[in-house]
Amino acid sequence: QVQLVESGGGLAQAGGSLRLSCVVSGSFSEDYAVGWVRQAPGQEREGVSWISSIDGNTYYIDSVKGRFAISRDSAKNTVYLEMNRLKPEDTAVYYCVADLLVKFINAVISNGPYEMDYWGKGTLVTVSS
Numbered sequence: 001q002v003q004l005v006e007s008g009g010g011l012a013q014a015g016g017s018l019r020l021s022c023v024v025s026g027s028f029s030e031d032y033a034v035g036w037v038r039q040a041p042g043q044e045r046e047g048v049s050w051i052s053s054i055d056g057n058t059y060y061i062d063s064v065k066g067r068f069a070i071s072r073d074s075a076k077n078t079v080y081l082e083m084n085r086l087k088p089e090d091t092a093v094y095y096c097v098a099d100l101l102v103k104f105i106n107a108v109i110s111n112g113p114y115e116m117d118y119w120g121k122g123t124l125v126t127v128s129s
Helices: 101-110
Strands: 003-008 010-013 018-025 032-039 046-052 058-060 068-073 078-083 092-100 123-128
Touching: 003 092, 003 123, 018 032, 018 092, 018 123, 032 068, 032 078, 032 101, 046 068, 046 078, 046 101, 058 068, 092 101
Parallel strands: 010 123
Antiparallel strands: 003 018, 018 078, 032 046, 032 092, 046 058, 068 078, 092 123
């Protein structure tokens, strides 16, 4: 059983920075990825970024490219999302998610929902203007 525990988040001013952390416990039998999905008030969930377990390849949605950086510390089983130059539109609940790598790839290709099997409880990020 995989469990995800997020930390970080909180309140930041526009232009500021925050870092999210996700501790991953458990294991997968195949190649997997860990990432972040966010949901803003009244909006649908969207995949923000993810990182592959096999080669560390990363993905970002266009709206965060150049501002957010995802990384992993394998020794600590932790994935980080460094969020810089924050904007009010980044305000959302951020969920750490994990699943087989192929499901992340399919979500990007199909521009479909991130219906992953494993979710953290979410952490709120609020960016004030």
